[in-house]
Amino acid sequence: MTEQDVAVRRAFVVLNPVAGRTTPDAVTAALEQAFPAQGWAYQIYQTQPEDDVRSQVRRALDEGCDIVVAAGGDGTVSMVADALVGSDVPLGIIPAGSANVLALELGIPGTIPEAAALLAGDHTQRQLDMMKLGEQHFILQIGVGLDALMIKDTDREAKRALGRWAYMRTLARNVFGFESPRFTIVVDGKRLRPRAAQVLVANAGTLGAKPLTWGEHIQPHDGHLDLCVVKVRTLVDYPRVIYQFLSGRHPNSTNIAYQKIFRSATIASDRPLPVQADGEIIGTTPITVSVVPKAVRVVVPHAAQASPIIGMMRRAGQAQQQGEDGMTQQDEQAAQQTQHSIEQALRSIRTPEQADKVIDDLEQMSKGVSEHTVAQQVPTPESAKAAAEQVEQAAKAPAEQRPQAVIGEVAAQIAAAPSPQDQEALSKGVQQATQPSADHPAAPAHERQLLQDALLRRLGPLRKLDTAVFLAINSLPHPPLADAFFIGLTTAFNRGDAWAAGLIAASLRDSRQREVLREVLPALWLTAATVEGPIKQVFRRQRPFISVVRAVVVGRKPGNYSFPSGHSAAAFGGAYLLARHHPRLAPLLFGLAGLVGFSRVYLGAHYPGDVVSGAGVGMALAELFRLVGKGVKRQIRR
Numbered sequence: 001m002t003e004q005d006v007a008v009r010r011a012f013v014v015l016n017p018v019a020g021r022t023t024p025d026a027v028t029a030a031l032e033q034a035f036p037a038q039g040w041a042y043q044i045y046q047t048q049p050e051d052d053v054r055s056q057v058r059r060a061l062d063e064g065c066d067i068v069v070a071a072g073g074d075g076t077v078s079m080v081a082d083a084l085v086g087s088d089v090p091l092g093i094i095p096a097g098s099a100n101v102l103a104l105e106l107g108i109p110g111t112i113p114e115a116a117a118l119l120a121g122d123h124t125q126r127q128l129d130m131m132k133l134g135e136q137h138f139i140l141q142i143g144v145g146l147d148a149l150m151i152k153d154t155d156r157e158a159k160r161a162l163g164r165w166a167y168m169r170t171l172a173r174n175v176f177g178f179e180s181p182r183f184t185i186v187v188d189g190k191r192l193r194p195r196a197a198q199v200l201v202a203n204a205g206t207l208g209a210k211p212l213t214w215g216e217h218i219q220p221h222d223g224h225l226d227l228c229v230v231k232v233r234t235l236v237d238y239p240r241v242i243y244q245f246l247s248g249r250h251p252n253s254t255n256i257a258y259q260k261i262f263r264s265a266t267i268a269s270d271r272p273l274p275v276q277a278d279g280e281i282i283g284t285t286p287i288t289v290s291v292v293p294k295a296v297r298v299v300v301p302h303a304a305q306a307s308p309i310i311g312m313m314r315r316a317g318q319a320q321q322q323g324e325d326g327m328t329q330q331d332e333q334a335a336q337q338t339q340h341s342i343e344q345a346l347r348s349i350r351t352p353e354q355a356d357k358v359i360d361d362l363e364q365m366s367k368g369v370s371e372h373t374v375a376q377q378v379p380t381p382e383s384a385k386a387a388a389e390q391v392e393q394a395a396k397a398p399a400e401q402r403p404q405a406v407i408g409e410v411a412a413q414i415a416a417a418p419s420p421q422d423q424e425a426l427s428k429g430v431q432q433a434t435q436p437s438a439d440h441p442a443a444p445a446h447e448r449q450l451l452q453d454a455l456l457r458r459l460g461p462l463r464k465l466d467t468a469v470f471l472a473i474n475s476l477p478h479p480p481l482a483d484a485f486f487i488g489l490t491t492a493f494n495r496g497d498a499w500a501a502g503l504i505a506a507s508l509r510d511s512r513q514r515e516v517l518r519e520v521l522p523a524l525w526l527t528a529a530t531v532e533g534p535i536k537q538v539f540r541r542q543r544p545f546i547s548v549v550r551a552v553v554v555g556r557k558p559g560n561y562s563f564p565s566g567h568s569a570a571a572f573g574g575a576y577l578l579a580r581h582h583p584r585l586a587p588l589l590f591g592l593a594g595l596v597g598f599s600r601v602y603l604g605a606h607y608p609g610d611v612v613s614g615a616g617v618g619m620a621l622a623e624l625f626r627l628v629g630k631g632v633k634r635q636i637r638r
Helices: 003-007 023-036 053-062 074-084 101-104 111-118 146-153 154-160 165-175 237-247 307-320 329-346 352-366 370-378 382-392 402-416 418-432 445-458 461-474 480-491 494-509 511-542 547-553 566-581 584-600 608-638
Strands: 009-015 040-046 069-071 093-095 124-133 135-136 142-147 184-186 191-192 198-202 223-232 255-261 264-268 274-277 280-284 286-300
Touching: 003 307, 009 023, 009 053, 009 074, 023 040, 023 111, 053 074, 053 198, 069 074, 069 111, 074 101, 074 124, 074 135, 074 286, 093 101, 093 111, 101 286, 101 461, 111 584, 135 286, 142 146, 142 255, 142 286, 146 198, 146 274, 146 280, 154 418, 165 352, 198 264, 280 584, 329 382, 329 402, 329 418, 352 402, 352 445, 352 547, 370 402, 370 494, 382 402, 382 418, 402 418, 402 566, 418 547, 445 461, 461 547, 461 584, 461 608, 480 584, 494 566, 511 566, 511 608, 566 584, 566 608, 584 608
Parallel strands: 009 040, 009 069, 069 093, 093 286
Antiparallel strands: 124 135, 124 286, 142 198, 142 274, 184 191, 184 264, 198 223, 223 255, 264 286, 274 280
16 A cells, blocks of 8 residues: 555545435536545445435445535435444535535535535534434434424425525415414423424524524534424414514514423424424424434534635734734634533533532632732643643543633633733633634533523622623624624724724825824824733733633633723724814714724623723823823924
C-alpha cells in the first residue's frame, strides 16, 4: 500500500433518487467536483422503496468508511442517522429534499454543490441528540395531528412541483372540518389531558423554513426534547396562531404549551391518529418517545461559514477588539472543548437545591480574592487549547462537585490567559454553552436556568436588576440578520471610528466642517483611549474574582474588561461632541449611540450597568478633553 493510498478517505453516500426536485446526476456531479480533489473516494448507494437502508449503512461502517453522507430529504437523513447511533463515524448532509429542515437548522449550505464542498473541505462536527421510538431513532420532530395529516395527504408529484409549499396547500385543506382530539400525554411521569390540534415532540426548532420555528429554545444538542401542544378550538384560533408564529410571539401564546422531556413521553389519543417522524408517516397513536443524548455526530460549517456576512463582521470585530487577525482553528477547537466541558458540568445540576449549593461553593471559593491575584497565582497556560484541557480535566470531578470545579477553573483560566485572543477563545466557549444566538444555541437550558436563578437570589438589588436585564436581552431571538447588524454596528463604532469617518467625509464636502473636525476628533480619540487604557486597567486590578465567576454563570463574555463599556463611551462621547455643533441632529446622534450600547448587551459583551457607566464616563471625558483642547488653542494663539 502506497502513502497516497493511506491518505485517501472513504465516503459512503446514501442517495434518494426521488427526493425533492433534484436528480441523481446533479448529486453525482457535485460529488465528483468536490471529493476527489480533497483526497476522498466515494461510493454511491441509491435507495429503493423496499430497501433496508440501515443495514447498508452498517455494512459500510464495518468496511471502514470515514463518513456516511445522506443525499436526500429529512427522511433519508433520519434513516442514515439511525444507523449511525453508537458510531463515531460522522453524518454528512447534502440537502436534496423538499424541506431540508435539519440542514436549515444547522446552517448547512442549501445548494448541492456547496454542501458537497463543505463535506469534502474544511468543517467541524456537532453531536446531536435523537429521539427513540420503538427500535428506531429520529432526529428532528415526531408529530401527531395536523402535521401528520399534512404529510400523509401530500403526494410526491406535488412535492416535486411545489417544494415545501405543497405541504402548506395540504394543511390549508385539512384545517377546515378538523376537530381537535383529546390526548393523554405522560411526560417523565407527569400526566396531561389536553384537547389539541397538534402535539409535537421536537428535537429541533425549525418549522419548514427559517425564521419560522417551534421555539428558539428548542435545540438538537441540549440533552432533552421539547413537547409542544397547540390548542386550536375554532376557526378564529387558526389565524391567531399563524400570526403568532409569523411574528415570533408563539412561545408566550395561550394557545401553545411547552414541556421539557428529560427521559420519555407517551402520547395517546381518543381515536387512532397518524404519526409522522422526520417527515415520514410511521404508524398511529399511541407512541412512546425516549431521549437519546449525543447520539450522532453531524458535519456542520464553522460558525463563520454558516453566514458569510456574520463571519466577515465577527472577524473584523475580533480583529479590532484584540489587535489580531481573528481566532485560529486551534482557538475554535479550544472554544468547542470549553463549551463541551461546561455543558457536561451543567447536566449534573438537576434541582434548585443543587444549584444553590453550586453558587454557595463558588461564592465561598472566591471570597476576598481579586481577579489580579488569581491571575498571578494560576500558572499561565501556554495557549487557549492548554487552558481548555485544564477545564476538561475539571469536568472529570465527581458529579456533585463538577459544576463548581468547571466554572471555577474556566474563570481562573480566563484570568490567567496570556493574551486577549486566548481569553476570547475561552469566552466564546462560555457563551456557546450559556447564551443563545444564531450561531451557537445555548445548552442545556433547564440546568442553566436553575443555576442563573440561584445566582440572582444572592445578588443585591442593583446588581440583580443589572443581571436580570442582561439575561432578558440575551434571551431575545438572535436571527442572523440581527446578529450581523449589531456586529457590524459595534465594529463600526469601536474607538468612535464611525463618528470619525462621518466627520472626515463631511469636512471634505464642506470646508466649514473642518473646524468641527479639529475640535471633535482629538477629544473623541482621547476619550476612547483613556477608557480603553488606564480606566479599564485600574478597574480590572480591583475587580473581585467572583465577578468573573458570575460572568461565566450568566454568559457574559468574561474575557472583556467589563467596566465601563469602551464602545459606549466612544459612542456617547462622540454623540455629545457632535450634538454641540448640530443640535437638531441630537436625537439621531444619541439614538445611534444608544443602539451601540444596546448591541454590547445583545452580543453578551457587557451588562447594562457597564453601558450606562460607559455612556456617562464617555460624555464627561469628552467635555473635559474639549475644554482642555480649547485652553491649549488659547495658549498657542497667545
